[in-house]
Amino acid sequence: MTHYDLGKNASTFAGGSRALPIISLDSGLAFERAASAFGQSITQTLEPRLFYLYVPFRDQERLPRFSSAETDFNFAQIFNENLFVGGDRISDAKQLTAAVTTRFIENASGIERLRATIGQRYYFRQQQVGLSNNALGSSSLARGDISRSDLLVAVGGQLSRDWALDSSFQYSASDARFQKSNIAARYNADGGRLVNFSYRFSRESLKQIDISTQWPFGKAAPGWTLLARANHSLRDRRLLEGLIGVEYNQGCWEIRMVAHRFTTATNQYSNSIQIQLELKGLSKLGINPFDTIRQNISGYKRSDDR
Template identity: 35%
Template sequence: LYNDENQGIARNAKVYVGGVPAFWSPYFTFPIKQERKTGFLTPTFGYSSRSGADLVVPYFVYLAPNYDLTLYPRWLSKRGLMLGGEFRYLQPSYSGQITGAFLEDDKQFGEQRWTYGIVHRQQLGQVLGFNIGLNVNWNKASDGDYFRDLNDLDINDSDNSYLNQSASLTFSGHKYWSGFLRWQQYQGLHDLQLNRETPGRGIYAQYERKPELLVRGARYDWGGFDVNTVNTLTRFEFPKFPAHLSGGESVWQNYGGHRRHDGTRFTSYSTISYPIVRPGWYITPKVGLHFSHYETDWIGANSAQDGSRIRAQSRTLPIFSIDSGMTFERDTTFFGNAAKQTLEPRLYYLYIPYRDQSSIPLYDTSVSQFGFGTAFTENRYAGGWDRINNANRVTVGLTSRWLEADTGVERLALQVAQSFSFEPQKVTLSNNEQLANNRSEFLAALSARLTDKLNTEVAVQYDPYEKKIAQSVVSLRWNPKRLTSLSLSYRYQRDQYEHPETGVVYPYQLPAKENVIVAGQWPFTKRLNAVGRLDYSVRESRSTQSIVGLEYKGECCWAARVLFQRYAVAREKTNSRVYFQLELSGLGALGSDPMSTIRENIPGYESTELPMPVRSIFERYE
């Protein structure tokens, strides 16, 4: 041991697990103190069906107390040798990290593969009483399949369709005002195989903000009034169709690659409300004014401006609402135990006059999925307010809870809600859409803590006109003791419905699905535990994800884990991974770490390591 150099050296080092040698190294160094030190880190290894055996030998370079570098030489048996790295830095006014990876020649892809990411946060100082900040989050990859093929074992980004590329200046700290100036674009991670099968599909893109300025102001309890204003100026541009991909020339050649129109939008929404809150009840009247102005580049043949469409247009709409609610309580019993029951009715009225908005472009607006979170909101359209619904409706909600009298623990909660319109909905995303119904879907939810070890939740969305369940979720979780849990969930989303005459499918609907998920953690012995999960699609009659793992906790200072995971990366493509880890207390861990995968996919998972007791601030007096 060399205390002055903060280094210990071991030669011909062996680590025994249960009397069996599990690790050997001819030369091994380690830090004595809790300080960083240049040298090799614990290697990781695993296996995936798309890349084969995967071995990473990280090398950490201690450059200074406030910045360091980690290199990641990585060998994949089906791909080749690649090099990754991470540089971290920290200063009083800024911090960040730069990551990247490079593969010179992918054996299966036949080309270079690479990716990089930059995250930077900085405080630039004060200007006119505002704290000015800089935030950068910029990511790029060589191709759309990079994360499906070469992602790290402990990260599953295979279902990502976009990489964010943004930079923003923020201003905050003022008593009433805040905002940002942002440039945001995306790299579409195109599914090349899907595009080859169906030209034009699998090509992902969305509107980019080049740039966007937002100014927000708020003042609360100003003589009893709350005043808010949000103002946004955005330039929207849609990426051109990649001409080198299938379908590019035949579909978009006459439009110069333009798939959608570009344009500039200004929106301003200012509100004033007067909350009246008293014990047992509240009422909040609110008045707002929304103004929007659009300058649209309608692209026609040969990339010329389409003169037949309106380029500049504005819209002004007043918005009025009243939100109110009450709370009643009574003493009762719950399965023979003293309890307190609440009854909480809520009534919400909304009025917005109709304006024809069919000529206004759609940049970032879609239909909000109706639910408890959106039933009491002003606009059925989410995003940038390219559509504002006309409304003359009342939403009624009722909640009832059963609480333990002594502890206040919620044992049972029931919720229902429904909206009633006094006029038909005329503002739609599609001219083919019909929204003549004067009643919304009926919402009902139940959550119950039946015992201290058994919980259940049920949520149903019922269409009174179709007389069908639109969505439903049922879940059950059982935790009989430590390191033991079982969970079962069922999710249903009905088929997308069509226009009754044209047969057009409304585009804003969620895709139909019916899934069953079973997951759990179970101890076989005092030291051996198992984890598992199965995601099954009833509609597709196939498993979309399966996980099986074992974890063994040694007597004193070691643990071993093995995990197998298979998941879908496309409709007919799957990837399989094998994790193996040997953890040596105080020395680190060998192999690929499966813990992030376990924690993300096993509800209620508990570590075999006993949690550290929380220290009380009054421990000296206890």
């Protein structure tokens, strides 16, 4: 139950209440079988899951909305009891969510070599509660399919010692096209050699590639490491965020130099240059670039930690 009391000074709304029963049933099973792949003994799992949700409709248009927003449709949200974040709106529902996951786990190391999940939500009635005037956002219900949601697919895993993959897709069967996709790959080898690549796509709003690296020069320039990132919008044909820099480790001292550029909320560029000299065990001089480097290069490690 939710009660609002805004006091006598409220210009348009003084108070109100909402009481809603929520009935949900979440069930799942896990099956395992022994298998082998690439000369390794593995365990394959099959994990079906069903989630039933019933929430009756209550007209909430007269209640204030301070912080509620529609959640993104993904595997983190598909098993939630409310379509919205924040408590000002509670979505009505009569639906069943079905998903199945399979994993391939290497027995010797416990590493999850491959993971795949597919899921979909089935509606037994059309949702009525929206953020404003009972209007829904960009969900499959808003696009006209009142019987089922878009299909969600996720594939990932530690493919080898150095390579990892993580990807997710949202496919609309009614439109016969992908609504969203996200593909990320990482190469992380010995000696601090690291490359991240990702591609993000959302129909009508987003199309980006993001590449970052931490790469020692090796014998060509001992002690030197390249640091770089480029986040580029293919739709707008411009750089959203970029970083270029180097590290030099001489054992007892180390220097880092980084140039950083990113787009502000007003579509202007902000530029900065950060230089730091570290005398190990004594002091550090200059601007600390670690936060900037870690935010731009996922998986970054200092040269002494590699």
